[in-house]
Amino acid sequence: FQNQQENPHNKHITPSNRQDTADEARRLQTACNGDFVFTTALYEQIQTEVAEMGNNLNANNGDRGRFYGGILRLAAHDFMDFDRNAAAGEEGGSDGCLIFTEEDNIGLEATWVGEGVSPMPAIQVLYESIYEPMGMSRADYWVAIANAVVKVASPNQVLDLPFRYGRNTSEDCSFAIGRQPKANGCSDVEEVFINRMGVTWRDATALMGGHTLGAGSASGHVGIWDNTRAGSAQFNNDFYDEMLNRSWRPVLDEDGNAHDWTWSTPNNNNFPFLMLHTDICLYFDIPEDGSADCCTDISGNCRGGTQNNQCPTAEDIRPESFQAVEDFRGNNNNNNRNTDG
Template identity: 40%
Template sequence: MKQRRSIAAALAVTWSIISTASAESDSDVNRLIRGSDKKLSSLASFAEEDIDVFKESPLDDEHDSRRLQSSSCVGNDMMCGCSDVRQSDYRGHFSVTRSGFTCMEWSMADSFPNQGLEDGAFCRNPNGVGQKAWCFVEDGNGVMWDYCDVPNCQVESSGDITPGCFNTARYNDIYADIEEIKNSIDNDFDRSHFLGGIVRLVAHDFMDFDASNKRKPMGPDGCLLFDSSMNVGLGSIWCDSCPLKQLYDSKYSDLSRADFWVAAGNAVIFLTSINNSLDLRNTFYWGRTTLDSCPGSDSRLPTTAGCQDVEGVFLERMGLTWKDAVALLGAHTLGRGQKQFSGHHGTWVPNDKDAQVFDKKYYEELFRRAWTPRGVGTEDQDWATGSSQDKMMLNTDMCLIFDIDNDKSCCSRTSMFKPNGQNRCEINEDRECMMYSADNSRIEATKAVKRYLGGSGPNSNNVPFYNAFTIAWFKATTNGMETLRPLQDTC
């Protein structure tokens, strides 16, 4: 049962770990074939539980869709299966395992849609959970599972690097190049602007996705209207004299700009995460097409007015959940707002040094400070603490916890005082901002913020935030992209 726990834990994290788990199950199947009846019986339960656990992974549907679309082999899925997707594309009529057992009917077709399980008692590999096509069988002593001798389809030949090829080596090079630029910037202000700006560039690219607009869904297509007020400031990240664009033009121009932006964002998140522990390479897919023109894309971006925009963009048009939206907003921990660009000035965390660390501090700051509105009645209205440090929150941040749609004349914490005894709210010290009631749909946002705090007291647990961000970022950066390929050593 030790193996069962290791598989379950692995499947709950990322695809790279899932791959390792599948390799372990391959070893178990070898033992199944040559082992005793006791091992067969024990493994039968183990295999079924593994599949139930796999079904619970929140990235299953997205990964499965991407892997089937991205196969590099040439063949007929009725005759053979592609090895690079572990024959999960196979839809043929092999019904006998390599040990001579006849496949049983699949009973999980509803739980694994579009996996060919509804076709009948044939060899399949739902969601690529095994190393190749397999099925459940019965030998008189109980239910077990066994692999099938489905042939592999022919694989397209490719060199190490071909024009437009986004292999592991080039992905690693982007990480190294972004780190070199980061280290060449000699002050915290500019460095936090560079790092946060790259992530914001990617976010503004994917936030214009509209699933309901079949003709122009947009999304992560490498296209922004840089002269729009919604994208002011990003021109200092992507311009002819900007280090990021110079890097792309000199070394990666054969890749699509859309792919490069996402990879650069991944690099920033990795380099700034605690102990480089958030590596998104295992959920990176490439093959996005860059658009040169995207009129109207800026009108789809959220303003800073409040949670109506968060709901409209993230939940309604992008198809995400409150957990996803709150996780993506956690990226505000990087970088800063600058008045000449957005009308908002300050960092979401204590200072520019902290604004170079991708962690859960954004959520801590929401709860920790006594936030009061500034610039009420103007389009640049935001929230500040009145301290000497230029910290800030936007309405779209505060509304994750507080019901401020109809009344912003409040303070988030009226019980906090300065050393001189003055209330930290300074104004509205007798009007504490209301939190959402249990029957308000936005309470899910508040629950997510609390979850990403990592615990009820001071702690360094970033795992809940990192796990949620991985899922949300994966969804957002692949939204609307019909044909993407996973990162591999060769293309």
């Protein structure tokens, strides 16, 4: 489905047109021997509903970004447990199944909850009250709402991703426990994206750009990847700009271990800007646990012991991800480079 002329922000769902869309889908379902038909009208209706929910949230305090980021993370974690080398029937992927109690899925309950858990988030209520009774699989719905986020959060809503339906929902994916990526460094990126999923380093770098939406708090981290909370609700290339336009250095936790990276004042774990080890390593050569005593740009606002220690680039050891960051950046240098905090 592709329709770049429609702007979901300019449409409104009423009970009447929702019923018309449902009736059309049911007529087609009857004509197709009872099989569910994911019509273009249904897909566009979901886009509009996601846009309406987002518009009802405050962008400036980060609520809209967290809403969009939560949906994208839900769909991403669903497909990131794919293992092309697994036994038949245990490959995982976009099957509408996650172990919500698994440590790496912490925070997803703000977007979706397991069976019997309440309260139920609005995006889940929408599915269970409207789309599940039609026969739409949860697996298809998660991809559709993630595609909707990408469109409504992109500049001028131009990113209209292609969509194919027909995914089956799995109720048991216990075989995929432990497959979610950690945040220790590029060995995690390589294991999950390159070895298991079979994508390239360039693909992996593009997928990591999804961090531009939302915040890290849901997954146990502190801060946002964008340079404003309003910006965390916009799906653009700010993630790559921020990586290269700031002076990032490790943030130490209470035990003295490197937790994340920041460009704010030293030891201020509440300052809302971050990069993960798995982000920084795409362009810079850092240890797996991020414990490098260095700064990504010593010409900027590096502080403490890192101010004279430039992190080396990953151009030689990970040339594909290094070049991808260069290609994906927008050369946006108008964001008060390294002068804040």
